[in-house]
Amino acid sequence: MNDRTGSRIGRRALLSAALALPAAASAAVTAGASPDKPSRPSLTPPSGLPPDQPPRNGPALSIRDRGAIGDGRSHPLSERYKTLEAARRVYPHARSLDQECDWAALQGVVLDLSRSGQGGTVLVPPGQYRLDGEIVLPNLDRYDDAFNEVEIVGAGMRASLLSWPEDLGPGRFAIRAGSRQAARNDNKGYQRSRIAHLSLRGPKPGNRPGDAPPGMGGVALTSRFLLERVGVYGFRAGVDVWRDHSSLISCQLTKNHIGAYWSAGTDSFGDHLFLDTDLAGNTLASIAVAPENGIDHASFISCHFGFSPYAILAEDGAPKRTFLSNNKFLDCAFEACGNGWIQGPMAEMYGNVLIGCSGSLLPDYRLAGRPVTGLIVVRSLERNRFTGGSASFGDGTNDRAADIETAAVVASSAVGNRFEDAERLIRLGRDGFAPALSISGTCRANRFEAVDCAGEFRRVGSGGVDAGNLVQRDYDRVRRLEQDRPADGVALTSAPAGGVVPVATSGTAPVGKTRPAIRMGSLLRPAGGVPQRVDSSAGPAAAVGVAVADAPAGSDSVTMDLRLGVR
Incomplete structure (x- = not known):
């Protein structure tokens, strides 16, 4: 049993050998490359891709690794550097020793990644970072897969704060x-x-x-x-x-x-x-x-x-x-x-x-x-x-x-x-x-x-209208219905001339009535003398609707199912 176990190649060893092959091949290609060909920037992680095919996704760099502190307090570059020249060896974009270390670190990582030829992700670990200048995201240089696209990603909306x-x-x-x-x-x-x-x-x-x-x-x-x-x-x-x-x-x-x-x-x-x-x-x-x-x-x-x-x-x-x-x-x-x-x-x-x-x-x-x-x-x-x-x-x-x-x-x-x-x-x-x-x-x-109804908002003409009035068209407006004119609908609210009212043209709506009682199911017509109101009396006027409920004598309105076809 021990002999058989000793002669078996373990799964981990086999996987390690397989994973080592691309790395060895990449090393051989690098060793055989022309000595005057520049190497890729160190920001580019090993990928196994040929040098002229950068990875689609760039590296991720933390601003802490570039010197950000993130304790919420002010830390000017003068805390670390005696001269601006010394600071600019680390942060070439710095213009004064009074600038904050957190700003210099964040802008520095953005610039590093944007200049790498492939972009990448700026990581903002939990903390409160104090900044005193703009963070500028550079423009894209190309419209292909090699975007110098730079992302800024924190650890959470409440965890990573830029202030x-x-x-x-x-x-x-x-x-x-x-x-x-x-x-x-x-x-x-x-x-x-x-x-x-x-x-x-x-x-x-x-x-x-x-x-x-x-x-x-x-x-x-x-x-x-x-x-x-x-x-x-x-x-x-x-x-x-x-x-x-x-x-x-x-x-x-x-x-x-x-x-x-x-x-x-x-x-x-x-x-x-x-x-x-x-x-x-x-x-x-x-x-x-x-x-x-x-x-x-x-x-x-x-x-x-x-x-x-x-x-x-x-x-x-x-x-x-x-x-x-x-x-x-x-x-x-x-x-x-x-x-x-x-x-x-x-x-x-x-x-x-x-x-x-x-x-x-x-x-x-x-x-x-x-x-x-x-x-x-x-x-x-x-x-x-x-x-x-x-x-x-x-x-x-x-x-x-x-x-x-x-x-x-x-x-x-x-x-x-x-x-x-x-x-x-x-x-x-x-x-x-x-x-x-x-x-x-x-x-x-x-x-x-x-x-209960549908219709159109319409401007009101001369004389105004009251809620429940039957109305007629007056060019682009409506006004109270006159004798022997076709009804256009029922005004649902009141308005003076020049106002706007919703006019019901289909469905059911409350309409003003004359004093007599009206039974449910009665045909309703414009009343003689007051055509903006309805009653159930027989007459020459065309019916405008059907009562859908009883309306007692003396009441002001009746709910009517509108039937406004021109006759």
Whole structure:
């Protein structure tokens, strides 16, 4: 038995021999290489690949290995080096002995990896790192598999903290894409990088509306950035968005002046993804957009806006692009906003879809001296769709709806919008809190669906209308039904001339009646002398509906199933 055991080759020995073959072959190739051919940088780990085929994934280097301390206290380079020349032998990017060791180490690893020809991952171990300068991610040099893509990855959003106690000033950032200072048409704007599992804390975290913001920003993006489980707090803007195709997944952009800012200075924009990202609790807005920029073809999924004056704000100024166009908001909350949800009195909102979204108002986050004009206030509202949320225009209580000064939705023009869960929106006006829409100019083809009926929001003509009136068309408006005119529908709320009312054109709706009793199932016609009301008497007028319930004598209205075919 011992002889047989001694002659057997063990599994571990066999595996070791097999694994040694590629290493031996690689050593032979290296030994036989031309002596004047430069070797690969030492940052490149052994891979078994030919020298002209770098690995797809670069190395990972810890900032602790480059001298970072991470105890939350200040450690200037002067603690380690007597002269700037000595410091620059280790950190060539250093400009002063007053600069922090943590900053020098982090920027140093970024530069080392970006110059290796293959990029890599900067590891940020648990700790609180004090920084006093921008971390700049260099541009990509090539568009092939040899990206000098550099990622910054921590040990967790609560474990790895990068802190900037001192404000670097306007126009500067905690982490900046290098191409942010390139010309607008510079093809190096395509950058692609990833930051994950850490937090950035700026010089002034807070969430009191009206507080003066710091000067510096948080993360300045360009194309194809990925932020994953990143917390950004205490900056003028948590994330400053340029160009296109960046993604934020499970991030927290809170206690800044603005959570995410679409700033001026970029020619390309759009196609961003915000997934499960918290943008609530900023001192001005969850999202703000400069007049020169716009949010286009972006997707916001399960995001949290609010606990701030505005959820989405268009900054003042003549817009050069559409404020919000062709975006998708899915299962998002516009919660506890002080002054409104979407605000842009000079801006356009075109082709957006809001599915399953809800929201509310809360005075605690209101900016003093600024009105609560409406929940959505824009210049032009066209081809937007609001659907899939029973609380799409309120939190279910209407307890703050009385704060709305003009209407839930305010615009100069509104064309082709769809409100597919309009029950609560209509109830705001029906209960006397605020009209659903206030449109000063063109208002057409704005359809709604409520629980019991469907129809269209229409401008009111001369004389105004009352809730329950039968109405007729008056060019692009409606007015009280006149004798021998076809009925267009039933006004669900009251409004003076120039106002906007929801007009039910199908389904069931309460309609004003004359004094006699009406039995369920009775055919209803415009009443003689008061054609805006109905009764069940026989007459020459065409029937407009059928009573779906009894209405006693002396009552003001009856619920009617609308039958409005022209006869």
